[in-house]
Amino acid sequence: MKAYHLHDDAGVGRLVRADVAKPEPGKSEVRIRLEAASLNYRDLLILDAAGQGGLNGRVPLCDGAGVVDAVGSDVMQWRVGDRVAAAYFRDWVSGPFKRGYIPSALGSRTLDGVLTEYIVLPATALVAVPKHLTSVEAATLPCAAVTAWHGLVTRGGLSKGDTLLVQGTGGVALFGLQFAAALGARAIVISSSNAKLDRAKALGASILINYRDTPDWDVAIMKATDGQGASHILELGGPGTYDRSIRSVASGGKIVQIGVLTGFGPKPDLARLQWENANIIGVTVGSVEHFAAMNRFLAEHAIHPIIDRIYGFDEVPEAYAHLQSGSHFGKVVVEL
Ligand SMILES: NC(=O)c1ccc[n+]([C@@H]2O[C@H](COP(=O)([O-])OP(=O)(O)OC[C@H]3O[C@@H](n4cnc5c(N)ncnc54)[C@H](OP(=O)(O)O)[C@@H]3O)[C@@H](O)[C@H]2O)c1
Structure with missing residues (x-):
């Protein structure tokens, strides 16, 4: 499958295309075929940090949405074909914040993100995409x-x-x-x-x-x-x-x-x-529970995220440059 990796020696872009093996879900995990990912200001900071090393091979971006493609044998709440988005913190499902959740942020120093065709996550780290939203729209939600x-x-x-x-x-x-x-x-x-x-x-x-x-x-x-x-x-x-x-x-x-x-x-x-x-x-983002409550509100009020521009998978460096320019109004998205 196709993915982007961060690299410290890849020139100014620091984003390199990679072909990697498609991951297999464990018993309590779900594989998602990602359809869209969105960029946040924090991704510019992470791209910057990649220049100092220590992030080589990490898949960037925390915000993604797509379709469930395979489920582990113990997973009851999701089925193949369900439309889902990944939560920002893989491990913050509900209840108050704990410092220990920080390393479970997707697309961070410690965990791969969503700029890839497929990702495997615990079944508990996902929310259903509201019916009135496309995957491109849903991919703007997890962080911002x-x-x-x-x-x-x-x-x-x-x-x-x-x-x-x-x-x-x-x-x-x-x-x-x-x-x-x-x-x-x-x-x-x-x-x-x-x-x-x-x-x-x-x-x-x-x-x-x-x-x-x-x-x-x-x-x-x-x-x-x-x-x-x-x-x-x-x-x-x-x-x-x-x-x-x-x-x-x-x-x-x-x-x-x-x-x-x-x-x-x-x-x-x-x-x-x-x-x-x-x-x-x-505030550091929020939990899966917060995400699900917000999705109910979005559906009730028929709110659609404001999308500034959608880029293709081949145009990821351009998407980063656009966010960096500050000329955007709302969200910058990459369609996978
Ligand atoms: N704590 C958390 O959990 C958390 C979560 C998400 C984001 N954040 C942080 O929240 C901030 C916004 O993130 P984002 O992803 O929404 O950023 P973004 O989409 O890149 O928004 C950037 C916009 O901020 C405005 N801006 C820049 N400098 C400003 C200033 N001095 N005064 C007022 N507005 C200014 C500009 O808008 P105009 O062009 O209209 O001036 C700029 O286009 C970032 O610092 C990010 O790291 C934190």
Whole structure:
């Protein structure tokens, strides 16, 4: 079967095509014929890290969807032909997060991912694809959508009448916006592009701020919300956005700490958080259980992921370059 492998000596692309043996499922495992995979910002970081070695031969990407192709003898819940998506953490099925789940992230330093024709996973690491979604659409869900869902809805309790701030118009941000719109919450979007802000408006955002033209976007948010601020914030930027996020949060509000778009290790001034009785919710994606709950919501509200562009298997380096350019609106997908 065809796959891509990471390599440290493959030039700037660091992505090499490989022909490898088709894997066989064990007793409690399922083999999936992947139909699509999507890219996330973390895959750019992993591609970068591949340059330092230690990732040679790893299959990249964590987000994939396809069709069950073979099942082990003990598997009861899946049948050949079922449409499924793989969860981000193979081992986080339900219950609270445990540090030990980290090495079970697909397409990571420790585990192969989904940029391959077939993958074998435990039967417990899969969710059914909602009927209204194609495999290309479902492949956008495991990381970006589950992260936004787990942070905003499961942990953040986002609901009607709340005000959500999302930063940029990438994958996590647009899922957050779509959840807010479906729940009847008001949405604020900050973006580098007026054209993207227009598209965010069409998805239900009502306060639109260009962070290039308005670097003091926290001041603009306070003005636009009559001094109230945002009850929920998807903190995607890190050091470059954190202080402004804290200055944008409403009394009793929640900052969902997720992203590293401007780097790692924010050192924010937390004083205002105390005075506003506000909260920080740290999130690493979510569990299979979160994924399944989110899929029920997607089906109930007929939500379709926003897909920017679909690439072919031969165009994977171009797909990475497109994500790297930051010109995308929503998700970048590879059709397998
Ligand atoms: N903790 C977790 O479990 C978890 C899970 C998923 C993702 N993440 C993190 O969340 C972040 C977003 O991931 P993603 O995959 O959705 O990324 P993405 O699709 O690549 O989105 C990138 C977009 O972010 C916006 N952006 C960049 N710099 C910004 C800034 N300084 N201020 C505001 N917006 C900015 C830009 O939008 P515009 O062009 O509109 O300006 C850019 O196009 C990443 O840091 C990723 O590592 C964390």
